[in-house]
Amino acid sequence: METSGKGNGTRLCPGYFRHRWFWRFFHQSALAFTLRPGNPYNQTAILTNNKFDPVKFESVGPAYFSSTNALYYITANLAMGATLVHVILFYRPQLMPFVRALNPWNKTATIxxxxxxxxxxxxxxVPRWWFLVLLAIAYGMAQATDYTGHSHFSxxxxxxxxxxSLVFTLVYCTTAAILGFVQFSTQLDGFYSMIASYMIPGDPIANMYSALYGSQPTVQGIMLLGDLKLGQYLKIPPKVNFLVQVLGCxxxxxxxxxxxxxxxxxxRAALLTIAGTRLWSGQNxxxxxxNAIAWGALGRQMFSPGKTYYMIPxxxxxxxxxxxxxxxxxRKFPxxxxxxxxxxxxxxxxxxxxSVGINTSINTASFLGILSQWYIRRKHPR
Structure with missing residues (x-):
């Protein structure tokens, strides 16, 4: 692996020297689109009334991701599919009590x-109807903001x-609860953008709403689940914990x-740059x-079979x-x-x-992880 001279990206040697995805043209930590050979892509030039215009696209030309960004989207989708199947295969015993609890006629006691x-x-x-009322209110607010925001999303x-989102929230919350691992917040947008590109092609704004309402319930669900667990450890009454969570939101x-x-x-200036600063980054x-432009406007041009980034879906x-x-x-070696x-x-x-953005915090996090989980845990377990 060779460190890139541009920003804080990396060059994977096979991809760089074989020139996959026009690797050498682009800033390797870039998230924005580019024209070959690396010039900024004018996104508004391919839109008419905020919708994809194929005539304008022909004059502007295709858009490209940086190679590290494309690799990130591939690994994000790989991880999403793998997490779903992993939960189904490995965590069925842990999920069955929850499934039985949803059945109002279930008589089997959970130990x-x-x-x-x-x-x-x-x-x-907490009464079950509290959650149902909260769900109804949240659903109504989602529909209201969807329509008042003129999202074009029916x-x-x-x-x-x-x-x-409900399905994947269950999957990721199960993984987070069992492993204590909660860092699943960055890989979900692309999936919902992909789904929206088939439901309403050529509309970046609708695509953004899809990514928002698809990914954020999972992120918030994991965080709220962590609060419930903390409340249980601190012996906070469930009703009090529920109300505090709602008010906190x-x-x-x-x-x-x-x-x-x-x-x-x-x-604003720092957020618009590719590398950002030591403290500020516009990577999210x-x-x-x-994602909105790629899937919402250029989905067929970028991700269809035979296109440059078909491997992402x-x-x-x-x-x-x-x-x-x-x-x-x-199963063979249990x-x-x-x-x-x-x-x-x-x-x-x-x-x-x-692959992107500011990664300076990773050194500190790695050091603290090794110090706490290896040295202190082994040398001073109590």
Missing amino acids: VHDEHYIVMKRYTK WWQLTVILIL IVGALLNYVMMLSIISNQ AQSFNS VALALGALMPIPHYILH RNQFLANFNTGVVLQYSCFM
Whole structure:
């Protein structure tokens, strides 16, 4: 692996020297589109009334990702497919009590061997209808903001995205609860953008709404699940915990909106650059925008069979196959701890983690991880 002279990206030797995806032309940490050989791509030049215009596209020409960004999207889809299948194959026993609990006629008692859970049984549980009311309110607000925002995303299309989001929220929340691993916040946008590109092609704005309403329920679900777990450890009554979470979401949303306005106003120049600064990076917003244009406007031109980036959607299916050999080996050698604890989705997600943006925090995080999980845990376990 050779360190790139441009920014903080990396050059994978086979990709660089074989010139895959026009590797040498682009800044390797870039998230924005480019024209070959690396000039900025004028996204507005291919749009008419914020929708894709094929006539204008013919005059502007095709758009390209940086190679590291394309690799990131491939590994993200690989990880998403792998995580779904891994949960189905490996975590079925842990999921069955939850599935049975959803059945109102279920008479099978769930036995939980957890001292924290046993202590919490003295409190009254949150009624199921509280969650149903909250779901109805959230769904109504989603439809309201969808229409008042002139997203061009119809009610049934939004409903389909939310149902898909429910499925993957269960998958990722299960993984987060079992492994204690919660860093799944960056890989989901592309999948929902891909789905929206088939439902409403040529519309970047609708595509952004799809990515928003598809990915954020999973991110928020993992965070709220962590709060529920913390509340159980601290022995907070479930009803109190529920109300605090709801209020926290409302206050947090308002504070985030105010902070967003302030940051965009004061750090706009840094957010628009490829590499950002030591403290500020626009990588999330740039990725959000790139996905919207790529899938919303140029989906067929970039990702169809035979096109430059056709492997990005194909990677979702390939990722779904990857846990199967692992599962077969695990069934053959059930006592092998490596096979029992190995998670294909987590490994794939981090296969191209440092492809973009500011990565200076990773050195500190790695040092703290080694210090706490290896040295202190081994030398001073108590």
